[in-house]
Amino acid sequence: MKAVLFDLDGTLIDTAADFIRIIQNMCKEEGREIVDADLIRTQVSEGARAMVKLVYPELAIDDPIFLAHRQRFLDIYGTDIAVDTDLFEGMYPLLTALESHHIPWGIVTNKPRWLSEALLQALNLTERCAVLVCPEDVQHTKPDPEPMLLAAQQINIAPENCIYVGDHPRDIDAGRAANMYTILAAYGYLPLQYKDDLTAWRADCIVENVTELHQKIIKLVI
DSSP: OOEEEEOTBTTTEEOHHHHHHHHHHHHHHHTOOOOOHHHHHHHGGGOHHHHHHHHOTTSOTTOHHHHHHHHHHHHHHHHTTTSSOEEOTTHHHHHHHHHHTTOOEEEEOSSOHHHHHHHHHHTTOTTTOSOEEOGGGOSSOTTSSHHHHHHHHHTTOOGGGEEEEESSHHHHHHHHHTTOEEEEETTSOOOGGGTTOGGGGOOSEEESSHHHHHHHHHHHHO
């Protein structure tokens, strides 16, 4: 393996605390029952729409009122994007180890580019990240392999020589479809409906924490 690509939220970066803070504050402002933090974590990988739906379950996702709440959520998040956010514990040493062995690492995410770039800048990762592929860069997002193939092309490494790490079935599906070696990050924000049988995701490897991820990746790239 010659490169490592990561999903963003729930795989490389632990963003849940900021989402939990914003969603629970929205509940308080609306006088609604506070959504449980653990439930919010399971919806992070599903995006802003799914998290806001936890606050307003009675609204259709195409309702103008719902869309306004979703935009408010995104605006708040964009303003304070890394208040309680950081890389998962142990991830900094992993990135440093990859860089010391001249193994490029990058990100393939369904998170909008303006938020992804702001997050990387806030964590001083912009210059270290070899490639960033976001929904705006492709016609078809994960689970389609298009973003994976684009990332491999941009770093000039064959897809079959790339590792992809993710915490959602669409990550594994996209990686497998692109003929990449897939690692399921079981420490991430696993969706409730998929977390009971992780072997069904058909990843090449499952890791329970970043320490295991570090050990596995180093074995694959060195």
